[in-house]
Amino acid sequence: MDDLSGTSSTLGSLTDHQVRSIAQQIDATGIFCMKSFLSELGLAKARQFVNAKLDQREHKTVSLARDEMSGSGLDELAHSEQFKNFCARLYSIGFHHSAPEVEFYQILRCLTGRSAMEHSLMFHYDSYLITFLIPIEIPTEGPRGDFLIIPNTRGVRSTYAMNLVDKALVDNKLTQWLLRTLRLRDPKWMRRVHLSPGNLYIFWGYCSIHTNEPVDEHAVRATALFHYVDPHAESRLKRSLRGGGNH
Numbered sequence: 409m410d411d412l413s414g415t416s417s418t419l420g421s422l423t424d425h426q427v428r429s430i431a432q433q434i435d436a437t438g439i440f441c442m443k444s445f446l447s448e449l450g451l452a453k454a455r456q457f458v459n460a461k462l463d464q465r466e467h468k469t470v471s472l473a474r475d476e477m478s479g480s481g482l483d484e485l486a487h488s489e490q491f492k493n494f495c496a497r498l499y500s501i502g503f504h505h506s507a508p509e510v511e512f513y514q515i516l517r518c519l520t521g522r523s524a525m526e527h528s529l530m531f532h533y534d535s536y537l538i539t540f541l542i543p544i545e546i547p548t549e550g551p552r553g554d555f556l557i558i559p560n561t562r563g564v565r566s567t568y569a570m571n572l573v574d575k576a577l578v579d580n581k582l583t584q585w586l587l588r589t590l591r592l593r594d595p596k597w598m599r600r601v602h603l604s605p606g607n608l609y610i611f612w613g614y615c616s617i618h619t620n621e622p623v624d625e626h627a628v629r630a631t632a633l634f635h636y637v638d639p640h641a642e643s644r645l646k647r648s649l650r651g652g653g654n655h
């Protein structure tokens with residue numbers, strides 16, 4: 409995987425050419441990695457936050473929403489003008505539309521304990537076009553909880569109903585079984601990404617089937633996710649079904 413290295417402050421200085429080449433790399437390979445995106449201090453703060461939350465929650469898997477993240481430093485990133493600007497530029501270059509004024513759908517996923525397995529190997533499409541993923545904790549021993557992606561298997565659907573059909577084709581026992589079985593053969597079309605804490609990974613979450621591998625119950629795998637732009641936000645059908653989750 410080609411990658412840039414930098415910190416969140418580097419994002420503001422990227423040229424249009426560089427942003428375009430990030431979009432091209434995601435189109436071509438499925439994922440882009442910016443190394444050492446979080447500073448050491450930023451990563452240490454987020455880690456401390458995760459560990460304190462897991463202590464509070466008795467070391468069970470939790471997904472924290474934006475309003476539960478204050479103090480992690482990750483909420484500040486979502487409000488950083490440089491980060492927001494970069495995401496808007498990447499969106500407009502990647503999807504050929506000017507970026508709407510929207511907030512991120514933000515989650516801090518902390519997998520641990522017995523329930524880590526239940527939350528792994530669930531292949532899905534996201535509801536949002538771009539996914540920005542920052543690993544905070546990744547096990548250094550035993551199963552690492554690699555990220556798996558089958559890149560760019562669909563385009564942006566013109567209707568929410570078509571999007572639901574795609575999702576239903578993936579989110580069923582047969583497809584999940586098939587993908588889990590095929591994973592064991594390590595096919596080339598399913599990319600395996602060994603995540604490193606503090607890096608920023610970017611992929612078209614809406615267009616790509618993806619998931620994470622499990623980790624041991626004593627290990628912790630924490631990822632911060634920033635989902636950006638729901639193309640069906642205005643759909644009447646979506647509203648009448650009252651939104652639905654991210655998967």
Ligand SMILES: O=C(O)CCC(=O)C(=O)O
Pocket residue numbers: 515517534541555618619620631633654
């Ligand atoms: O934690 C990960 O590696 C991916 C999670 C994901 O795809 C999601 O929450 O939509």
Ligand SMILES: [Fe+2]
Pocket residue numbers: 532533534539613618
């Ligand atoms: Fe996802």
